[in-house]
Amino acid sequence: MPSLLRTIVAAFVVLIFVLEDQHNQVSAQKLNKTISSGHNLNLPKVQLSAQDQVQVQPYSEKLKLPKLRFYEHANYEGRCVRCVTIGYNDCYTLDPKRFEGTNWVSSISMIQEDPRDGPTTATFYTSPACGGEWFRYSENLKGLTTSWGSLGSYNDQIRSFKIANFYVEPGTGSNQPDDRRTFGEYSCHWGKSNECQKP
Numbered sequence: 001m002p003s004l005l006r007t008i009v010a011a012f013v014v015l016i017f018v019l020e021d022q023h024n025q026v027s028a029q030k031l032n033k034t035i036s037s038g039h040n041l042n043l044p045k046v047q048l049s050a051q052d053q054v055q056v057q058p059y060s061e062k063l064k065l066p067k068l069r070f071y072e073h074a075n076y077e078g079r080c081v082r083c084v085t086i087g088y089n090d091c092y093t094l095d096p097k098r099f100e101g102t103n104w105v106s107s108i109s110m111i112q113e114d115p116r117d118g119p120t121t122a123t124f125y126t127s128p129a130c131g132g133e134w135f136r137y138s139e140n141l142k143g144l145t146t147s148w149g150s151l152g153s154y155n156d157q158i159r160s161f162k163i164a165n166f167y168v169e170p171g172t173g174s175n176q177p178d179d180r181r182t183f184g185e186y187s188c189h190w191g192k193s194n195e196c197q198k199p
Contacts, residue, residue, distance in 0.1 A: 064113045066120065066141075066163045069191060069199075070094060071107040074150045078106075080196035083188040088165040091130035091179035092187055096159065099190070105158040108148045109199035112141035119167035122146070128159040131178035138170045147199045 065085045072078035081099050083092055094105065112120050121138040125131060135154055137146065151158065160182065 064115055066110055066112050066114065066122070068108065068110045068161070069196065070105040070158065071109075071196070072104065074106045074155075076107050076109060076147070076149065076196075076198040078196075080191040081188050082191040082195055083161075085163050086183065086187060088163055091160055091162055091182040093128045093130075093160045093182045094158065094188060095128060099188075104156050105151070106155050107150060108158070109145060110141075110147070110163075111145045111199075112143065114165070115142065116165070117142055118165065121164040121166065121168040121170075123162045123164070123168070124154065124158045125160045125162075125176065126154070126157045127176075127178055129178035129180075129182050130160045130162055131176045133157070133172070133174040134176055135172045136168060136170050138164075138167050145199050 065088070067085070068083045069076075069080045070083070071080045081094060083094075085092065096104070108124070110122055114120070118140060119138055120141040121136060123130075123134050123136040126133045133154075139146075162179075
């Protein structure tokens with residue numbers, strides 16, 4: 001009789017574990033269904049203050065996307081501004097108010113750190129909002145550094161740029177309308193002396 005009682009108790013304990021496991025699986029399935037169907041989970045919204053956004057910038061350094069240096073003199077001399085792109089096809093501004101005091105911009109270098117295999121297009125503009133006159137370069141730049149030691153008629157004129165992850169016909173143009181949305185405040189900063197080395 002005691003062995004029968006032990007067997008019943010053991011079976012009862014196993015049944016409890018099985019039922020609890022099934023309950024957890026059903027709860028997880030309901031949660032996944034709720035998330036995938038887009039229902040509002042009443043999660044708190046996160047808004048970054050200006051100080052918090054500055055703290056986010058170092059993480060963008062780790063992104064495998066193009067990084068650029070803009071030098072104040074030809075042949076990569078003088079001070080530089082470093083820009084880290086945080087996404088493709090966006091406009092990044094070299095705000096004259098933040099980077100005043102330079103003979104803007106006389107040479108550029110760009111390293112493509114994205115491991116994808118495919119074309120990269122860099123377009124540089126004379127307006128701070130990716131408008132006005134422009135020149136464009138497009139090629140498969142996987143893991144390569146591309147540089148422009150002098151900018152010809154665009155010397156001291158470049159104020160913004162866009163990087164695309166697809167091919168666009170290289171060349172020059174004008175009358176490009178400004179982009180309404182620009183980045184740069186947290187993407188571009190003065191380079192330290194060891195960050196402004198020649199490519």
